[in-house]
Every structure is written in structure tokens, then in C-alpha cells.
């Protein structure tokens with residue numbers, strides 16, 4: 001694999017960078033900027049090496065040209081991180097003699113837009129509109145790949161959260177351009193490899209979140225070296241169901257009972273389930289703690305309880321290595337956020353001492369931010385599903401494509 005970090009001089013080159021601006025947002029308001037911030041490193045590096053940078057990314061899941069998912073807001077935010085104002089270029093590039101961060105809203109399949117991008121000054125940073133506006137991106141359209149490849153000399157992939165997908169700007173472009181692993185992706189691979197290979201015990205894995213089906217591959221693989229697997233959130237509810245407890249209106253993938261049973265069978269001694277939970281009515285009224293055996297039909301489990309926090313903390317305190325994906329409860333609502341926040345704080349405090357800890361998943365990162373401990377964790381992955389697939393030992397299409405890319409640059 002070729003690494004961007006090893007590149008010394010990119011003067012005169014145009015680089016197509018697949019970055020990740022896909023942070024949680026409500027309408028056009030960003031709720032978090034972790035992925036944009038982590039994308040800034042490769043952009044700055046390329047810029048400093050003298051390259052012209054053409055950034056592509058997606059945000060949200062638009063179908064077609066849906067301007068409610070424009071990349072303009074994330075682009076503005078990126079510009080602000082560099083202390084610059086974003087310029088929007090519709091039919092010509094800004095011509096005064098300054099370096100710019102330029103947003104190009106035009107259709108990248110149109111020759112006019114391609115000419116516009118080519119007319120940008122060397123050292124400009126150009127950000128294209130949401131790449132998911134084009135059905136071709138997800139369809140792996142070779143003509144679209146050619147059009148994009150025609151804009152640049154080199155391709156850099158730096159959107160780890162997309163690495164498990166097969167899309168044009170993810171796994172196809174390395175067939176069209178000399179391809180490099182971006183700075184954030186390089187860090188992701190190093191951190192996750194360290195987590196997988198480092199011999200340190202106790203190794204404590206924590207899994208919560210919404211669906212067990214997303215995580216089962218990672219649990220199967222990590223369950224072997226793990227000493228304890230602490231389970232919360234939706235997956236815990238499924239285990240309760242498997243044990244024959246009432247879970248009322250709690251979120252639960254009821255059709256995945258066999259997965260819970262399989263994990264129970266294989267990792268019986270390692271699984272640690274909540275002892276008590278915070279339940280409420282489905283409309284969130286009447287919140288109160290209950291033992292896991294005492295949940296009523298009319299209630300839903302929304303968080304772990306204080307006895308569970310204490311039990312989990314005993315395991316976390318012994319850890320030499322930890323990984324966490326998925327909040328312990330419905331942490332978006334303050335009443336139900338305390339279990340997740342407490343676990344986040346314990347996790348971070350261990351990372352500050354003698355333990356290597358990795359966290360991944362959009363909501364898990366959101367929880368670290370809420371708990372104000374994001375900076376203290378050893379490694380916070382930008383990937384959710386991609387991290388879980390990597391930890392499951394799966395081959396990720398983007399990484400395989402970078403490894404297979406044999407094209408060399410024309411000098």
C-alpha cells in the first residue's frame with residue numbers, strides 16, 4: 001500500500017481526495033464535527049506539499065440532487081477550521097491572488113463543471129457537492145469513475161467510515177489513478193491493528209447501541225481474546241429475552257434470538273449483562289430503576305442502572321486493553337444518558353492511565369463528546385460499521401483496492 005504520509009513533494013499535482021464530511025447533522029446544522037476535523041489533516045498535508053486538492057465526500061443519504069443534504073455547510077465548516085472563508089464558484093473560479101477554499105456546486109458530470117475545476121489555481125482547495133447526489137457513485141459506474149479520475153493525477157482515500165462499502169470514490173478509483181492511503185486511514189489501521197494484536201489482559205469489550213446484528217461479527221472475533229464482554233443497549237435486551245425475561249416495549253431485534261444464543265453458548269463465562277436498568281413508559285414518562293427480572297409489559301428499558309454501572313466499572317478498572325462500540329442506553333435524552341456518560345468517563349479515565357482503549361461508532365463518539373472526554377481516549381475511530389467489520393477480521397473493499405493499486409504516477 002502506498003501512504004500519503006510518505007509523499008514529499010506534490011507540487012503541480014492535482015489530488016482527488018475522498019474525505020469524510022459525514023458528521024451527524026440536523027437539517028443543515030452540524031451536531032458534531034469529528035469526521036470533518038479528522039479529514040482536515042490530509043487536506044492540510046496535501047496543500048502544504050503544493051498540491052491542488054479536489055475534495056469529494058458525502059453527507060447523509062440523499063437520493064438524487066436533494067439540496068437539503070448539500071455539502072455546502074460541512075465545506076463552510078472545514079474552511080472555518082482553516083480560518084478561511086468559503087468561496088462558492090458557480091461559473092468561474094475566484095481570480096484574485098489569494099489561496100482559496102472553493103465550493104463547486106455544479107454537476108461534476110458536466111464538461112463546464114470539469115473545466116471550472118481544472119481552471120482553479122494551483123494550491124486551491126476545491127470541495128465538490130455531495131457525491132451521493134449521483135446514483136453512479138453507489139452503482140460503481142465506470143464512466144463516472146473515468147470522469148472523476150480525469151480531474152486529477154492521484155487519488156487519496158481517507159474516509160475510513162466508508163471503507164466497508166463498494167462505491168466509485170471508495171473502492172473503484174484506485175483502478176483508475178495511482179492511489180494512496182490518507183493520514184486518518186493510516187492511523188485507523190494502525191490503531192485497530194494494535195488493538196487486535198497487542199497482548200494485554202484483561203481485555204474488556206463493551207457493546208451497546210441499537211442492533212446486535214451490526215456487531216455480531218466483531219463480537220465473534222473479539223470474543224476469543226476478550227476476557228469480558230460487557231453488554232448494554234439493544235443487544236442486552238435481546239439477551240434478557242433469550243433468558244426468558246420480560247422486556248416490555250424495549251428496543252430489541254427479536255428475530256435475532258439465535259445470535260444472542262450463539263454468543264451466549266460460545267462466550268458464556270465472558271458475557272456480563274446488566275443487573276438493573278432504568279425503565280420508563282414508551283413516551284419516556286415515569287422513569288425508575290428496576291431489577292432486570294422486574295420489567296413490566298408496559299415499560300421499556302432505556303438505560304443501565306446504578307448497580308450495573310458499579311459492576312461494569314469493576315471490570316473496566318482491571319482492564320489493560322478495551323474497545324467500545326454502542327451507547328448503553330438512549331443517551332440522546334438526558335434522563336437516560338447517565339449510564340452511557342458514566343461508562344464513557346470510566347473508559348476515558350482508564351485510557352489516561354495504563355490501558356489502551358479504542359472507541360468507534362457515530363453515537364459512541366457523540367457520547368464521548370457529551371461526556372467531554374473525547375480527547376482522553378487513546379483512539380477514537382471515525383468508523384462505525386467499518387470499524388466493526390475490521391475488528392471482525394473482514395477484508396474492507398477500500399483497503400483492498402488501495403493494496404491492489406499498482407498504478408504509478410506519471411512524472
Ligand code: ADP
Pocket residue numbers: 208209210211214232233234251301302303325326327328329330331332360361362363364365384385
Ligand atoms: P454507534 O453509532 O455508536 O455504532 P448504534 O448506532 O449501534 O451506535 O446505536 C446507537 C443508538 O442506540 C442510539 O440512538 C441510542 O439511543 C440507541 N439505544 C441504545 N440503547 C437503547 C435503549 N435501551 N433504548 C433505546 N435506544 C437505545
Ligand code: MG
Pocket residue numbers: 361362363384
Ligand atoms: Mg449510530
